[in-house]
Amino acid sequence: MDERLNKILDTVIHRSPGEPEFHQAVRSLFSSLTVVLSRHPEYAENALIERMCEPERQIIFRVPWIDGLGKVHVNRGYRVQYSSVLGPYKGGLRFHPSVNLGIVKFLGFEQVYKNALTGMPIGGGKGGSDFDPKGKTDFEVMSFCQSYMTELQRHIGEHTDVPAGDIGVGRREIGYMFGQYKRLRNAHESGVLTGKGTSWGGSLVRTEATGYGLAYFVSNMLAAEDDSLDGQKVVVSGAGNVAIYAIEKVQERGARVVACSDSSGYVVDEKGIDVELLKDIKNRRRERIRVYADERDSATFVDNGSIWDVPCNIALPCATQNELDDAAAHTLIKNGVRIVAEGANMPVTAKGVAVFREANVRYGPGKAANAGGVATSALEMQQNASRDSWHFDYTDRRLESIMTDIFGRCRDTAEEYGHPHNYLLGANIAGFTKVADSMCALGVV
Template identity: 45%
Template sequence: MHHYLDQIYQELVIRHPHEKEYLQAVYEFLDSLGDLVDSDSSITENNMIRRMVEPDRIISFKVIWEDDQGVNQVNTGYRVQFNQALGPYKGGIRFHPTVNQSILKFLAFEQTFKNSLTNLPLGGAKGGSDFNPKGKSDQEILRFCRAFMTELYTYLGPDLDIPAGDIGVSSKAVGYMFGMYKRLTHRHHGSFTSKGITYGGSLVRPQATGYGLVYITEALLKTYFDTSIQGKSFVVSGAGNVAIHTASKIISLGGMVKGMSESYGMIHHDKGIDIELLSSIKDKNQTLDQYLNTYSDAIYTDNPKDLWKIPVDIALPCATENELDLEDVKTLHQNHVMAILEGANMPTTLEATHYLIQNKIPFVPGKAANAGGVTVSGLEMQQNAMHVTWDFDTVDQKLKQVMHQIFYRLHEESLRLNNPYDLVKVANILSFKKVYQAMIEQGL
C-alpha cells in the first residue's frame, strides 16, 4: 500500500482496533488508490482521504420494548451517517443479533461508494439493531419498530437521511417504522424506501438487488466472453431475498442454478434447482434438506462451503461477509469458473480477491454488483417526489440500464488503466473521484 494511505490506515487501526469489518473495507478501498495519489498531489495536500474514511456521525441509543409476556427488553440501535457529499444519507436498516458498530460502519462506508457508482444523488448511511426478529411475534416486532423509530426519527427525513429495509427488516417492519415516523412527524413523504406498494413503494424493489446482480452479470458475459446467461450454470450462496430473486432471474433468462446454501448447509441439484420449491421451503422457515423430499437425486450437506466445490460457470456469493475465502476461489478456479460477482457486501476475503485478480478471473465487487437495491430505492424516491407510480417493466428497464452502465463504466476505466481484470481497483477509483470532487467543491 502507498505509504501515505498506509499511514491513514494504521491510524484507524490504533483508533478502532476491534472493528475488523470496518478496517477490512477501508483497507481494500485504500489499497486501490496508490497510483491516483501519486498522480495528484492535491489529494495528500488537503488530507481529504483522512476525512473521507470516517463517518460524519454515529448515533447510538437503547431501545426499550415490551415482549408478549409484558417484560421490558433492551436492545441497542444505531445509525451511521457516513457521507452526504453527493446527497442525503441513504442506506438500509438491519435487525440481526450480530449487528454492532463495526459492521454498520463497514456497510455505511461501502454504501457511500456504491451510491456514487449509481450516479444517483445520494450519500451513504446504514443503521440497525442487535434485535433478532426470528421467533418474535408480529406484535413484538411492531412494538420494537415503534420504540426504535421513537429514538431515531429526529435524524431522518427526505432531504436528510432515507433508510430502507435490509437483513431482518421485512416490508412489514418497514411499514411499522414508517407508520411510527408519520405519527411522530405528522408528515407523509419519501423518508423511507422499500415501502409497501399501497403507500408509495416501488415495484421491483423486493427483486432489485437480485435482478441487478444478474443484469451486471449479463453485461460481463457479453463484454468478456461474447456470450449470454442462456445455457450457463451458476451457484448462488444464500437462500434469502437476494439469492432467491437472483436464482429466479437466472432461470428466466435460460441459465441453470445448480446449488444454493444457507448457514446450516447447501443443496446441490445437478439438473437445476427448483426455485419455486426452494422458495416455498424458506417461506415455511424450513431447512434446505427438505428439498430432498421432492428431489431424491439432489445432494444435501451440512457444510455450506461445499457449494463452492460444484463445477459451474459463474459463482455469485449472496449471503454474508467473508464467506468466500482463498481456498474456495482456488477450487472454483480449478473447476474453470468464468467469473465471480458479489451479491452480498464484502463476501470475498482480501486474499481471495487478490487471487482472482492475479489469475485474471473477472470479478465484480459488491459496491458495483449489488447496487440494484439502492438503484430502485432511488427510483422509488423519484416516483414519490413526482407523485407517480411506474409499472413493473418501466422500473425493471431503468434498473437494467443503470446496472449495465455501471459495468461498462468500470470496464472502460479498466481498459484505460491497462488492467481489465482489476475491476475492484476501478470501482474504488471511480466512486472515490466523484465523492472527492463533491467534497472539494463544497469545502467539506
C-alpha cells in the same frame, strides 16, 4: 500501497480498534488509490482522504421492547451517517445478532462509493440493531420496530437520511417502522423510507432489485468476453431476496443454478433450482433450506462442508460478509469457475479476491455488482417525490440501464488507469473520484 495511504490506514485502525470489517473495507479501497494519487496528487491535500474515512455522524441508542409474555428486552440501535456530499444519506437497516458499530461502519463506508457508482444523487449511510427477528412473533417484531423508530425518527427525513431494508429487515419491518414514523411526525412523508409495500408508496421491482441487478451486471461481464448466461452452471449462496431473485433472473437468461444455501447448510439440485418452490419455503413459510430437498426429488441437502465445493462456471456469493475465503477460492478455480460477482456486501475475503485476481477469474465487487437495490431505492424516492407510480417493466428497464452504466464506469475506469478487466479497481476509483471531486468543490466541511 502509497506510503501516505499506509499512514492514513494506520490512523484509521488506531482510531477504530476492534472493527476488522471496517478496516478491511478501507484497505480494499486504498489498494486501488496509489495509481490515482500518482496522477492526481491534489486528492492527498487538505486531509481529504482522512475526512472520507471518518463518518459525518455516528448514532448509538438503546432499544427497549416488550415480548409476547410481557418481558422487557434491551437491544442496541445504530445509524452511521457516513457521507452526504452527493445527497441525503442512503443505506439499509440490518437486524441481526452480529450487528455492531464496526459492521455498520464497514457497510456505510462501502455504501458511499456504491451509491456514487449508480449516478444517482444520494449519499451513503447504514444502520441497524443486534435484534434478531428470526423466531419472533409479528407482535414482538412490531414492538421492537416501533421502539427503534421512536429514536431513529429524530435523525432521518426525506431530505436528510433515507433508510431501507437489509438482512432481517423486509417489507414487514419497514411497514412497522413507517407506521411509527408517520404517527410520531403526524405526516405522511413517504420518501423517508424505501422498500415499502407497493400499496403505500413502494416501488415495483424493489424486492427483486438487488438480485436482478446482480444478474444484469454478470450479463455485462460475460458480454465483455463475447459470452452470455445461456448454458452457464451457477452456484448462489444464500436464500434471501438477493439470492432468490438472482437465481430467478439468471435462469430466465438460460443459466442453470445448481445450489443455494442458508445458515443451516446448502442444497444441490442438478436439474436447476425450482425458484417458485424456494420462494414458497423461504418467503411464505419461513422454513429452513432442508425443506427444499425434502420436497424436491432431484435435490440433496448438505449440512456440513461448503457450498463452494459445488462445481460451477459462475459463483454468486449472496449471503454475508467474508463467506468465501482463499481456500474456497482455490476450490472454485480447480472446479472451473470463470466469474465471481458479489450479491452480498464484501462476501469474498481479501485473500480470496487476491486468489481470483491471480488466476485471472473475472471478479465483480459488491459495491458495483449489488448496487441494483439502492439504485431502485433511489427510483422509489423519485416516485415518492413526484407522487407517481411506475409499472414493473419500466422500472426494470431503468434498473438494467443503471447496472449497464455501472459496469461501463468500472470497465472504462479500469482501462483508463491501465488495468483492463480489473473491475474492483475500476469500481473503487470511479466511486472515489466522484466523491472526492464533490468534497473538493464544497470545501472543508
